[in-house]
Amino acid sequence: xxxxxxxxxxxxxxxxxxxxxxxxxxxxxxxxxxxxxxxxxxxxxxxxxxxxxxxxxxxxxxxxxxxxxxxxxxxxxxxxxxxxxxxxxxxxxxxxxxxxxxxxxxxxxxxxxxxxxxxxxxxxxxxxxxxxxxx
Numbered sequence: 001x002x003x004x005x006x007x008x009x010x011x012x013x014x015x016x017x018x019x020x021x022x023x024x025x026x027x028x029x030x031x032x033x034x035x036x037x038x039x040x041x042x043x044x045x046x047x048x049x050x051x052x053x054x055x056x057x058x059x060x061x062x063x064x065x066x067x068x069x070x071x072x073x074x075x076x077x078x079x080x081x082x083x084x085x086x087x088x089x090x091x092x093x094x095x096x097x098x099x100x101x102x103x104x105x106x107x108x109x110x111x112x113x114x115x116x117x118x119x120x121x122x123x124x125x126x127x128x129x130x131x132x133x134x135x
Contacts, residue, residue, distance in 0.1 A: 022046045034058065034126070040133030047130065058126070063118060070115040074102050 010018065022042055026033060033039050034055045043053045059067075074080055080100035104110075106117045 018046075018050065022050075032057075035129065037133060040130055044130045044133045053130075055126075059119075059122065063115075063122065067115050067119055070112045074112060075100065 009015075022045075025042055026039055029036050029039055034043065034057075043055070047053050080102045083099040083101050102112075104112045104116045106113065106120060
């Protein structure tokens with residue numbers, strides 16, 4: 001992927017600091033660890049200080065499988081289109097990004113719409129919980 005050429009990995013000392021400050025405490029939590037108050041506080045702090053969080057096992061397995069199956073069906077039925085870069089045909093170089101996509105509404109009757117709606121609701125609930133923990 002082209003965007004990977006723009007990524008800057010943290011320096012070793014920065015990585016070690018993040019490891020001790022965020023990851024080690026999170027590894028001690030059990031069950032759906034990211035729902036626990038201690039985890040939410042750490043995630044909120046990391047999001048504020050670092051600008052991103054990675055939450056392993058964030059999606060329930062059945063939701064992840066449903067989203068994957070829905071996307072595979074759209075792809076196999078040629079419902080997706082190549083992702084275009086800004087500038088369209090006037091752009092010098094590659095006219096597409098190398099991915100495929102389909103815009104899907106939240107309130108439709110299709111399986112894809114139901115998957116998107118459940119996925120977005122899960123993300124919104126999680127972000128609200130992280131936001132509440134940051135207060």
